[in-house]
Amino acid sequence: MFVNRRAELKILHSAYESLKRGEKVNVAIIGPRRIGKTELLLKFKEEVNGVVPYLNLQRIGSLESFIFAYTRELLYEIAKVVGMSIERSDLLTWDDLLILSAKLDLEREVKAxxxxxxxxxxxxxEAILEKTGQKAVFILDEFQEVVNFKGFLETMRAVTEKQRNIAYFISGSAVRMMEEILAPKNPFFGQFKRVYLRGLPKEDTIELAKTTLERAGIEATHSALELIYKLTQxxxxxxxxxxxRLIEEGFEKVKSRDVYYAFLTELLSEKGDxxxxxxxxxxxxxxxxxxxxIHKQILLILAQEEGLRLSEIARRLNKPSGEVSNYLKFLLRTDLILKQGERYYFTDKLMRFWLAKTYLGITELELRRERFLEELVRELEEKYLKAKKELGIAKEAMIRERMREIFDIDFKPYRRGDVEFDGVAFRDGVYVLxxxxxxxxxxxxxxxxxxxxxxxxxGSATMFFFSRSGFTEKAKELCEKEGVKMLTPKDLGIS
Structure with a gap:
């Protein structure tokens, strides 16, 4: 289901228009699973009238099958645009593709x-697109899977850099792997505009929840809708x-307690989505x-008590720190955990809570017991919601440290009465972050x-404004007018 992604959809349409003007722009959509990457890309495909092949690389088992599937989707999309009546189910073999290519006068290219x-x-x-007079955007979903094909990235980079008739929209759920693919040391550095897909803003989340419930004839209090956003982010x-879940439970008017119960049921019962x-x-x-x-054991340890150092995890495993360090390096590449300073945390606090509780074997019957539900709600708030705030504080500390390393400005949290700033430094003047x-x-x-x-x-100060998700156009204009230095994760080399 496609949900409101106006800004991201605008970026894709802008890139497509640039391609048609002869200015190639490749786009990488990066974000966790089920956040809406595929829906966004397919919505774009639905809205444009042109050659837009789509391929999910998770369904591709070998390089040979990739070459066949890629060729099939390209020819199929070209055939549709030029008005041919054809079904994808008719294109199952190379012979089928050769028959279609003959009709398109592309037999020589397809044989090659x-x-x-x-x-x-x-x-x-590129020769096919030139010959047919088409511009194409090829969508490659779950692009990180290409690392399984030896030499793929180097080959694609060497050839596609020269192409003028095609742009690539790629997506990936393995965030760290995608960032490695696009990192400075690798072939695709600087070749893609990155778009990070995260949770919906609060207003859009509440609107989505309210609309979904109202369609089922269910009313929800404002506090319940606020809690839905708080729990789901x-x-x-x-x-x-x-x-x-709220609809299935048959609530007529949803209150906060109902949201807690439904959320915990979804999270901790085996039938929950x-x-x-x-x-x-x-x-x-x-x-x-x-x-x-051993990796699972490490995660269970962090589920019970995160923020541990390497030495503390090694001690709990009764293994040498050097050996455990290698296990942690692997886990850091899975997107399950992250490292802040010398301590290790779950990337997704909900995953931590789920893991800690599911290994206790909680049943749906227990979830209906009022006292047990209250205990779970209290722990959910302490270990999940509070942990999110603590992680935000850790992120602020990391940003101040990067500012010190890059700009040699030692920002410290500032508070005087009711006035607070994330960072203030006094040197040859006042610096505020x-x-x-x-x-x-x-x-x-x-x-x-x-x-x-x-x-x-x-009165006056040198002002820095860091925004994880960038700035609106009007915000950029104001920053430039007032001399506020804009910073994003890319500027500080963080993710």
Missing amino acids: IRDGTLETLFEMQ GHPFYVLALCR IYMHLEYLFNESLSRAYKGP EIKWRNRPATYKDVKDFIRKVKGEF
């Missing part, structure tokens, strides 16, 4: 692809799963682990309020 290599595919693709899959989603993520992430049981670590761009109002507060406290 069939008998050639990956490099041949990308070279002939705007993750569309979680929001819809929670709403479906959120439970099954987290179980899949957990098992899929560990499927490539060479020491699966604002940090917005959230899932939506900093707005004009955010910047305006920051400037007003700085001027009220210090």
Whole structure:
């Protein structure tokens, strides 16, 4: 189901228009599973009238099958655009593709692809588009899977850099793997505009939940809708799963307590969609682990008490720190955990809570017991919701440290009465830092309020504004006008 992604959809349409003007822009959509990447890409495909092949690389088992499937989707899309009536189910073999290519006057190019290599595919693709007078955007979903094909990235980069008739929209759920693919040391550095897909803003989350419930004839209090956002953090899959549970339970008017019950049922009962989603993520992430049981043991330790140092984890495992360090390096690449300073945390606090509780074997009957439910709610707030705030504080500390390393400015948290700043430094003048670590761009109002507060406290100062999700256009204009230095994770080399 496609949910409101106006800004991201606009970026894709803008890139497509640029391609048609002869200015190639590749886009990488990065975000966790079920956050809406595929729906966004397919919505774009639905809205444009042109050659837009789509391929999910998780369904591709070998390089040979990739070459065939890629060629089939390209020819199929071209055939549709030129008005041919054809079904994808009729294109099952190379012979089928050759018959279609003959009708398109592309038989020579397709034979070359069939008998050639990956490099041949990308070279002939440009020739096919040139010959048919088409521009194409090829969507490659779950792009991180190409690391399983030896030499794929180097070959694709060498050929596609010269192409002018095609742009690539790629997506990936393995965030760290995607960032490695696009990192400075690798072939695709600087070749893709990155778009990080995160949870929906609070207003959109509440609107999605309210609309979903109203369609089923269910009313919800404002506090209940606020709690849905608080628990799901705007993750569309979680929001819809929670709403479906509320509908199935038959509530006529949803209150906060009902939301807690439905959320915990979704999270901790084996039939819950959120439970099954987290179980899949957990098992899929560990499927490539060479020491699966030990990796699982480490995660269980962190589920009970996160923020541990390497030495503390090694002591609990009764293993040498050097050996445990290698296990942790693997887990850091799975997106399950992250490292802040010298301590290790779960990336997704909900995963931590789920893991800690599911290994206790909680039943749906127990979830209906009022005292047990209250205990779970209290622990959910302490270990999940409170932990999110603590992680935000850790992120602020990391940003201040990066500012010290890059700009040689030692920012410290500042508070005087009711006035607070994320960072202030006194050197040859006053330096003030604002940090917005959230899932939506900093707005004009955010910047305006920051400037007003700085001027009220210090008169004049050198101002830095860090925004995890970038800035709106009006916010950028105000920053430039007032001399506020804008910073994003890319500027500080953090993710």
